[in-house]
Amino acid sequence: MQELHDAPLAPLTTLRLGGPARRLVEATTDDEVVETVRAADRGGVPLLIVGGGSNLVIGDQGFDGTVLRIATTGFELDGTDLTLAAGEVWTDAVAHTVEAGLAGIECLAGIPGSAGATPIQNVGAYGQEVSSTITEVTAYDRRAEETVVLTNAECAFSYRHSRFKADPDRYVVLRVGFRLEDANGQSAPVRYAEVARSLGVGQGERVELALAREKVLELRAGKGMVLDPADHDTWSAGSFFTNPVLEPGQYEAFLARVHDRLGPESAPPAYPAADGRTKTSAAWLIDRAGFTKGYGTGPARISTKHTLALTNRGAAKTEDLLTLAREVRDGVREAFGVELVNEPVMVGVAL
Ligand SMILES: Cc1cc2nc3c(=O)[nH]c(=O)nc-3n(C[C@H](O)[C@H](O)[C@H](O)COP(=O)(O)OP(=O)(O)OC[C@H]3O[C@@H](n4cnc5c(N)ncnc54)[C@H](O)[C@@H]3O)c2cc1C
Numbered sequence: 001m002q003e004l005h006d007a008p009l010a011p012l013t014t015l016r017l018g019g020p021a022r023r024l025v026e027a028t029t030d031d032e033v034v035e036t037v038r039a040a041d042r043g044g045v046p047l048l049i050v051g052g053g054s055n056l057v058i059g060d061q062g063f064d065g066t067v068l069r070i071a072t073t074g075f076e077l078d079g080t081d082l083t084l085a086a087g088e089v090w091t092d093a094v095a096h097t098v099e100a101g102l103a104g105i106e107c108l109a110g111i112p113g114s115a116g117a118t119p120i121q122n123v124g125a126y127g128q129e130v131s132s133t134i135t136e137v138t139a140y141d142r143r144a145e146e147t148v149v150l151t152n153a154e155c156a157f158s159y160r161h162s163r164f165k166a167d168p169d170r171y172v173v174l175r176v177g178f179r180l181e182d183a184n185g186q187s188a189p190v191r192y193a194e195v196a197r198s199l200g201v202g203q204g205e206r207v208e209l210a211l212a213r214e215k216v217l218e219l220r221a222g223k224g225m226v227l228d229p230a231d232h233d234t235w236s237a238g239s240f241f242t243n244p245v246l247e248p249g250q251y252e253a254f255l256a257r258v259h260d261r262l263g264p265e266s267a268p269p270a271y272p273a274a275d276g277r278t279k280t281s282a283a284w285l286i287d288r289a290g291f292t293k294g295y296g297t298g299p300a301r302i303s304t305k306h307t308l309a310l311t312n313r314g315a316a317k318t319e320d321l322l323t324l325a326r327e328v329r330d331g332v333r334e335a336f337g338v339e340l341v342n343e344p345v346m347v348g349v350a351l
Pocket of ligand 1: 014048049050051052053054055056070086111112113114115116117118120121122123124125171172173174224225226227234236237238239345
């Protein structure tokens with residue numbers, strides 16, 4: 001188990017932001033993970049779990065406690081059942097399942113970070129979410145001080161949310177189990193219009209498995225959503241805001257604001273969500289509020305390839321990123337009366 005003191009956290013995050021950790025521990029086995037967590041909890045020491053650091057905004061003051069980086073390994077296939085150790089690199093695991101001819105997570109290719117973090121915010125993209133394939137999550141329950149196995153239903157997955165995100169200091173994910181599909185080398189039905197269109201098939205059709213993965217990677221790269229150290233557009237935490245889900249009354253009021261501001265012809269993206277609510281697009285709102293691609297003059301700017309990604313152009317501090325995020329959030333609220341909510345986890349800071 002590796003241990004460092006007063007260690008910079010910025011290099012552990014895809015934003016390359018954040019001050020030092022009082023203590024940084026890297027664990028490569030489940031026992032090391034559990035030992036470190038238990039010792040911190042019993043000693044009353046604040047604890048931060050880090051996987052790939054791709055969904056974290058850490059304050060410039062750093063973290064006054066123990067930061068545990070999970071670097072466990074394990075990729076086990078048994079028929080169509082896959083078990084991944086929390087520290088496995090997610091996008092590599094996706095590539096291996098595609099090579100093995102198994103469908104179900106191919107459209108989640110290119111998402112940075114660790115397998116263990118995927119259940120936290122129910123990672124999703126291009127028509128797939130891990131909640132559709134996860135069978136169970138093995139986690140260390142910090143309250144009960146024991147290892148537990150949670151079924152898919154017990155994980156309480158919803159859009160970019162789960163039991164783990166709702167109760168952030170309780171569970172440390174150790175392993176994630178998935179059930180994939182052997183569709184004779186074919187992908188799962190392609191759900192996302194942009195992917196289907198660019199593959200030349202109808203929504204709901206299947207394509208060759210490897211082709212689906214490659215197409216998603218190509219589309220993501222065009223939006224700066226595949227990590228590339230040389231490209232500052234990818235120095236981000238992915239989408240900075242979640243897509244707002246509006247109650248029927250809120251949606252009517254929002255539509256009226258849109259028509260007032262942009263004219264009666266204007267139609268914002270609208271997708272039916274649970275309980276009669278409507279999901280609209282954060283990227284659309286940000287763009288129409290005047291924050292277009294490349295917006296900003298400081299060291300933190302909107303990506304030149306994707307309106308939803310707030311990026312570090314190389315010399316930013318966390319405070320620069322937050323100033324930009326607040327400007328965007330407030331501008332959208334003023335223009336459309338909709339409150340944007342951040343997707344990445346904030347450590348020692350708030351919007
Ligand atoms: C370029 C880019 C593109 C992205 N695209 C997408 C996308 O398309 N869809 C999407 O959903 N997300 C996307 N993201 C966000 C991010 O990649 C995912 O949320 C990812 O799952 C985070 O994994 P991580 O290991 O980096 O987590 P970290 O950033 O290290 O941690 C995130 C949170 O999870 C907690 N955590 C991490 N591991 C564990 C564990 N084992 N047990 C308990 N808690 C844990 C951390 O404490 C923290 O609260 C993108 C990010 C970037 C930078």
